[in-house]
Amino acid sequence: GQQLNQSPQSMFIQEGEDVSMNCTSSSIFNTWLWYKQDPGEGPVLLIALYKAGELTSNGRLTAQFGITRKDSFLNISASIPSDVGIYFCAGLSGTYKYIFGTGTRLKVLA
Amino acid sequence: EAQVTQNPRYLITVTGKKLTVTCSQNMNHEYMSWYRQDPGLGLRQIYYSMNVEATDKGDVPEGYKVSRKEKRNFPLILESPSPNQTSLYFCASSPDGLREETQYFGPGTRLLVL
Numbered sequence: 001g002q003q004l005n006q007s008p009q010s011m012f013i014q015e016g017e018d019v020s021m022n023c024t025s026s027s028i029f030n031t032w033l034w035y036k037q038d039p040g041e042g043p044v045l046l047i048a049l050y051k052a053g054e055l056t057s058n059g060r061l062t063a064q065f066g067i068t069r070k071d072s073f074l075n076i077s078a079s080i081p082s083d084v085g086i087y088f089c090a091g092l093s094g095t096y097k098y099i100f101g102t103g104t105r106l107k108v109l110a
Numbered sequence: 111e112a113q114v115t116q117n118p119r120y121l122i123t124v125t126g127k128k129l130t131v132t133c134s135q136n137m138n139h140e141y142m143s144w145y146r147q148d149p150g151l152g153l154r155q156i157y158y159s160m161n162v163e164a165t166d167k168g169d170v171p172e173g174y175k176v177s178r179k180e181k182r183n184f185p186l187i188l189e190s191p192s193p194n195q196t197s198l199y200f201c202a203s204s205p206d207g208l209r210e211e212t213q214y215f216g217p218g219t220r221l222l223v224l
Contacts, residue, residue: 003152042200042215043153088152096141096160097168100153
């Protein structure tokens with residue numbers, strides 16, 4: 001089945017640093033989503049993007065919908081220990097089918 | 111409290127023994143979906159349902175069945191489980207499946223097939 005390529009797979013950063021991760025696809029999507037999963041829990045939606053070129057923020061998080069509609073980026077500014085978790089991108093092509101990325105595991109060192 | 115519940119949360123079974131994982135939501139959502147999560151592969155959609163009696167295959171439907179007889183329930187059925195179905199399973203729901211702000215995920219069911 002189709003999957004999105006997400007990078008990096010994992011990263012260790014120092015508290016206070018900015019974080020960037022991205023997601024690419026060979027297919028076009030109408031919607032890009034970013035989720036965070038805490039240990040032992042289900043994913044929780046962070047940001048949804050609906051238009052190519054769109055830049056959306058949610059607190060310290062900023063995400064962008066790529067112009068080609070085949071990629072998206074998530075930035076976290078001034079990371080804190082509670083940012084630890086797995087971040088997933090997901091694409092929706094308008095057909096009710098969600099395609100998820102492989103995840104970026106983030107660990108923040110205090 | 112608005113939520114998606116799954117049962118059981120943990121299950122150990124043997125190859126070939128039929129099992130059902132239940133999923134229920136109390137938000138009157140039209141859309142429900144099942145995913146499996148495996149290390150290095152992220153979440154993959156198994157089946158989804160747009161409404162009662164309307165279901166369709168996701169990316170990895172082989173070996174699974176679903177039914178949607180009532181709006182609130184969307185059980186996942188493994189008729190003859192195999193070890194490659196050992197995984198972490200999530201159920202999710204949202205108002206209509208096309209606007210994503212309120213897609214809620216359940217707490218997950220960890221399945222081990224021996």
